[in-house]
Amino acid sequence: MKQLRDTPLKRFLRDYRREHPVSEHHIALVLEDVEYPVNVGSVFRLADACGVDEIVLTGITATPPNPTLDKVARGKQRVVPWRYERDTRAAIGELREQGYTICALEITEESRPYHEAHYPSRICLVAGHEDHGVTAKTLALCDMAVFVPMYGKGRSLNVHVAVSVVCYHIRHTANVGRD
Amino acid sequence: MKQLRDTPLKRFLRDYRREHPVSEHHIALVLEDVEYPVNVGSVFRLADACGVDEIVLTGITATPPNPTLDKVARGKQRVVPWRYERDTRAAIGELREQGYTICALEITEESRPYHEAHYPSRICLVAGHEDHGVTAKTLALCDMAVFVPMYGKGRSLNVHVAVSVVCYHIRHTANVGRD
Numbered sequence A, B: 001m002k003q004l005r006d007t008p009l010k011r012f013l014r015d016y017r018r019e020h021p022v023s024e025h026h027i028a029l030v031l032e033d034v035e036y037p038v039n040v041g042s043v044f045r046l047a048d049a050c051g052v053d054e055i056v057l058t059g060i061t062a063t064p065p066n067p068t069l070d071k072v073a074r075g076k077q078r079v080v081p082w083r084y085e086r087d088t089r090a091a092i093g094e095l096r097e098q099g100y101t102i103c104a105l106e107i108t109e110e111s112r113p114y115h116e117a118h119y120p121s122r123i124c125l126v127a128g129h130e131d132h133g134v135t136a137k138t139l140a141l142c143d144m145a146v147f148v149p150m151y152g153k154g155r156s157l158n159v160h161v162a163v164s165v166v167c168y169h170i171r172h173t174a175n176v177g178r179d
Helices: A006-019 A037-050 A067-073 A088-097 A159-172 B006-019 B037-050 B067-073 B088-097 B159-172
Strands: A026-032 A054-058 A082-085 A101-105 A122-127 A144-147 B026-032 B054-058 B082-085 B101-105 B122-127 B144-147
Touching: A026 A037, A026 A088, A026 A159, A037 A054, A037 A067, A037 A159, A037 B159, A054 A088, A082 A088, A088 A101, A088 A122, A101 A159, A122 A159, A159 B037, A159 B159, B026 B037, B026 B088, B026 B159, B037 B054, B037 B067, B037 B159, B054 B088, B082 B088, B088 B101, B088 B122, B101 B159, B122 B159
Parallel strands: A026 A054, A026 A122, A054 A082, A101 A122, A101 A144, B026 B054, B026 B122, B054 B082, B101 B122, B101 B144
Antiparallel strands: none
């Protein structure tokens, strides 16, 4: 096996995209109070890779331009549609009007393991602060919640890692649930 | 919905693990020349969460103890079994003797999208340097290769994000392929 680089790599990825259009899922992300620029930057890079429609940054979430965020995002903050909305409630209201079902990435009594949930074709994932998670106010506005099972000693993944695992699952593997 | 914290959170995750033991897949990781401590630390945190059996660090890969690595790993470098082996060939030879099929996380002409591959029940993922990927020498030793499709402008994910997406896919979703 030989690694592909440069033009052959570009061609390989482009051919794959042509033959395998993204699934029927439209994915939006709300980052509520995600404080560290490195996490927000990572989410931009992931969102570009995974074909996310839009990122809405709310509350104290770091926003571009920011040297750390921009570096970690590898320029994807200029590619992925995003906007800042101070009030998470307003952001969720607008996304719901656009037909998105609002899904918190959080552990609650009602949370389903992400790989067993049914995701409607327009799904908005809400991720929260590195330590405090999604706020109670925002959780009250969500239609559903999912979590990433933890099989070891830790109680959580890094927020951008959890978003990545769930986004790629939705993109490739999840069945479209009832809207 | 109400967020679970502290003891109820611990109980929720523990109950989930009891009722849902990890899949039949045994996962090992080889990190070849993963240079940045933050990436190695992130892989330790992921490996604990996802129930990875062992991490083998080879070549110039950062190793514990390292202040950045240890911080990002949140102490999981003391929980997840790991060892350092300078020579990747030797590491792969030992893992193969233990029954692992060796799978590069790399784009080659023969690479399969990670979500369409069949993973034998003992699977060792090999990830490489942040810029240079898995070396040609090491690719020549691998039994298979998978890649994470990219639907945007970027050509790659961060190495620890790609490892996370593929590990959780194997843990939850992949069918066990033929050994």
